[in-house]
Amino acid sequence: QLQFVESGGDLVQSGGSLRLSCEASGFSLNYYAIGWFRQAPGKEREGVSFISSSGRSTRYVDSVKGRFTISRDNDKAYLQMDSLKPEDTAVYYCAVCSESTYYGGSFEPTDFAYWGQGTQVTVSS
Numbered sequence: 001q002l003q004f005v006e007s008g009g010d011l012v013q014s015g016g017s018l019r020l021s022c023e024a025s026g027f028s029l030n031y032y033a034i035g036w037f038r039q040a041p042g043k044e045r046e047g048v049s050f051i052s053s054s055g056r057s058t059r060y061v062d063s064v065k066g067r068f069t070i071s072r073d074n075d076k077a078y079l080q081m082d083s084l085k086p087e088d089t090a091v092y093y094c095a096v097c098s099e100s101t102y103y104g105g106s107f108e109p110t111d112f113a114y115w116g117q118g119t120q121v122t123v124s125s
Contacts, residue, residue, distance in 0.1 A: 002026040002114050004094045009119030012084055020079040020119060022094035027114065029053075033102035034077045035112055036070060038090035038121075045093070047107040049079060053099050059107070063087075084123045091118040 008020040020036070033052050039045040049070040050059045058070050069080040077094055095112035 004096075004114055004116035006092060006094055006116045006119040009092060009121045011122045011124065014084060014086055014123055014125050016084050016123070017080070017082045018084065018121060020081065020092055020121070022077050022116060024075045024114070029072070029075045029077070029096065031099065032096035033099055034070075034072060034094055034096055035107060036077070036079045037093045037095065037109060037112075038088075039093070039118075040090040043090075045109045047109070048092070050102060050107055051077065052102055057102075081121070084121075086123045086125045089121060089123050091120050093118045 003025050004022045005025050006022045008018060010018055012018055031053050035050045036048045037045050038048050048061055048064055049068055051070045051072055055072050067083045071078045093115055095115045097112045101111050
């Protein structure tokens with residue numbers, strides 16, 4: 001089965017930090033761009049951060065700029081989350097898209113594949 005396995009979610013206090021990981025299962029991450037998404041209860045899934053296949057290009061949604069850092073290493077991707085806020089509470093997922101999709105600037109969930117089960121991040125106030 002081709003999917004990601006996410007981990008690292010937890011309950012933290014506002015202002016705290018977490019490091020999420022996702023590992024590819026059944027496929028190689030070579031040549032894929034990777035995206036981290038999140039979905040809060042009652043809300044649509046939204047893109048949070050993206051990284052190109054080489055790792056040299058990254059993008060962030062405005063609400064997490066300066067607080068989150070995406071990185072990748074071999075067949076894993078990471079999301080370092082600092083200065084967490086209650087509004088960051090959500091289930092976090094990673095998925096892949098083609099390099100052309102990444103540089104085309106399309107970051108809709110429908111453009112991504114190999115979704116995992118997600119990892120829960122809860123930030124208390």
